Amino acid sequence: MKCPYCGSVDSKVLDSRHADDRIKRRRECEDCGRRFTTFEAVEHSPLVVVKKDRSREIFDREKILSSMLKACGKRPISYAVLEQAAADIENALVSDLDKEVSTSRIGEYVMDKLREIDDVAYVRYASVYRQFKDTESFMEELKNILNKRGYSVEDPDQRR
Ligand SMILES: [Zn+2]
Numbered sequence: 001m002k003c004p005y006c007g008s009v010d011s012k013v014l015d016s017r018h019a020d021d022r023i024k025r026r027r028e029c030e031d032c033g034r035r036f037t038t039f040e041a042v043e044h045s046p047l048v049v050v051k052k053d054r055s056r057e058i059f060d061r062e063k064i065l066s067s068m069l070k071a072c073g074k075r076p077i078s079y080a081v082l083e084q085a086a087a088d089i090e091n092a093l094v095s096d097l098d099k100e101v102s103t104s105r106i107g108e109y110v111m112d113k114l115r116e117i118d119d120v121a122y123v124r125y126a127s128v129y130r131q132f133k134d135t136e137s138f139m140e141e142l143k144n145i146l147n148k149r150g151y152s153v154e155d156p157d158q159r160r
Contacts, residue, residue, distance in 0.1 A: 001038050003029035011036075047093055048100045059101070061090050064110060071125035075118050085113040119145065 002009055008031035015026040022039045029036070047059035065086040072082065089109045093101050107129045114122040123145065127138055 001025075001027060001040075003027075003032060003034065004036050005029065005034045006032040008032065047090075049106065050100050050102045052103060056100070059090070059093070061086050064089055064106065067125070068110060068114065068121070071114060071128075072118060072121040073124075075121050077118055077121065081117060085117065089113060115145075119149070 001011055003011060006029060008029055010030035011027040012030060013025050014028055014035070017024050019039065022041060025038045025040060027036055027038060028034070048056050049059050050056055065082060068082045068085065069079075089106070092109060093106065111122060111126055111129065114125050123142060126141060130141065
């Protein structure tokens with residue numbers, strides 16, 4: 001937003017409010033200190049996902065949903081529950097207010113949700129998502145989950 005008085009592009013926003021389908025902003029020029037009002041289009045900036053190879057794509061809730069469906073295969077979990085979970089995740093991502101989000105961040109959100117919904121689905125998802133290098137690290141994670149849930153897991157090293 002250019003200052004109408006001096007042409008500087010540095011201004012700070014003093015006040016923003018919706019005016020019809022636009023946003024009315026009261027701004028103060030950082031250079032000359034004068035104030036002016038702008039009407040700006042409401043931004044519908046899409047959430048951008050940064051993938052492991054640093055390429056970008058537009059966030060797609062369906063992708064989250066289908067990855068959860070896969071993890072929940074043959075588990076007694078209703079589609080509505082997963083739809084709600086996907087919507088919750090999207091809302092959480094949007095309210096983070098970052099325009100870009102990494103796939104690993106999304107993965108963490110999905111894992112948190114699945115952990116609440118179903119242990120088996122969570123473990124399945126985590127095993128794919130975390131790409132455990134070996135059975136040992138997978139078992140370690142599994143043990144952590146079960147311990148947190150209060151199951152006792154027999155540890156061969158600590159058997160008396
Ligand atoms: Zn100015």
